[in-house]
Amino acid sequence: MDWKKLMQCAAIKALRIVAKPAYAPMSAWEFEFLKTEGVVQDRLRDASIYIVAQRPLIWFDNVVIGKDYLSFEITDGGSKRIFCRPDLGVILGLKVGEIVDVQCDFQWDAGKELQPFKHVAGIRIYKDDELLVWWSPLKLMFEAARGMPMPSRGDIDAFWDFDVHYIGRAFSQPIWERLTGHDSLQSVVTRERPRGSGYTLPAYEICLITLQIVGFDEYMGVVEWPADDINGKATYFAYSTEGREPDLAELEKAWLEPGDAALTTELEAMLIHMFKPAYNKIQYNEYPDIKGGALGAGYFEADVMLQDFPFNLRNWEGEYPLNDDDT
Secondary structure: OOHHHHOOEEEEEEEEEEEEEOOOOEEHHHHHHHOOOHHHHHHHOOOOEEEEEEOOOOEEEEEEEOOOOEEEEEEOOOOOEEEEOOOHHHHHOOOOOOOOEEEEEOOOOOOOOOOOEOOEOEEEEEEOOEEEEEEOHHHHHHHHHOOOOOOEEOOHHHHOEEEEEEEEEOOOOOHHHHOOOOHHHHHHHHHOOOOOOOOOOHHHHEEEEEEEEEEEEEEEEEEEOOOOOOOOOOOOEEEOOOOOOOOOHHHHOOOOOOOOHHHHHHHHHHHHHHHOOOOOOOOOOOOOOOOOOOHHHOOOOEEEEEOOOOOEEEOOOOOOOOOHHHO
16 A cells, blocks of 8 residues: 555544523622522533623613503613513413513612612513513523514614633533632622622622533544644544545544533633633643643544624623634
């Protein structure tokens, strides 16, 4: 066999991790109360990556609870507002004539005696004393971005910018347990100053964005051999330019199983390398050369595809490392 001709090219395999938000962003203040709720734990159970981020506080304003309608605005105190009048019958699947009870939650006393209600932190809707839905502004916008019908005017995209402070993983335990007594989360809440104006606490602005890995794709490529820019730890298979096919059996089968720890390890390191969050002690400056990641499994490289991900994540330099190809 003419190995010189056979090795003119090499076949390699790369990894694409597919992930999506496990739940709507929750402020640290909200998480403190929601982390023990069964329905929230069910949504977070498969999440393995969490992002500690921050943006100015958002609230519901000018909330009017009418006899047969609900209307409100979403604002962070800036010049842009979203005007909403949800059709509760459509959203909640109500029958004609069914009565619901709408209640407002407040983070502090802010003129809540008379309508329209100001600075509303959350809206709860009950039917026969059963909670049908709870909305914070971020949760409502997140569900609307994923297709929930929400008649509105205004630019929701203007409210999706977040500053990334910390990125972590919770592979061996649920996120709500991982974040109990979390030193970095406490440092962010303690040290960061509010981004918004008025009476706010950092715990109202610091948010948790959680990611669930829902799958992965493998794709093959062909590179010239030898190549100086090929990572020496990748797995190669001989590929002939003269018509002889390589033995692709090993290349075509999946090298990882769904839920493999290498997927979480790779995604955490990838995101930390992208954003260099100030509160992460390990910055993965040598990425993708990390322990337990894609290269160790034999892949040439890895990237990520984020689904249902409307957020714009910003690093400390004001840049947005995740581009349109990633979401």
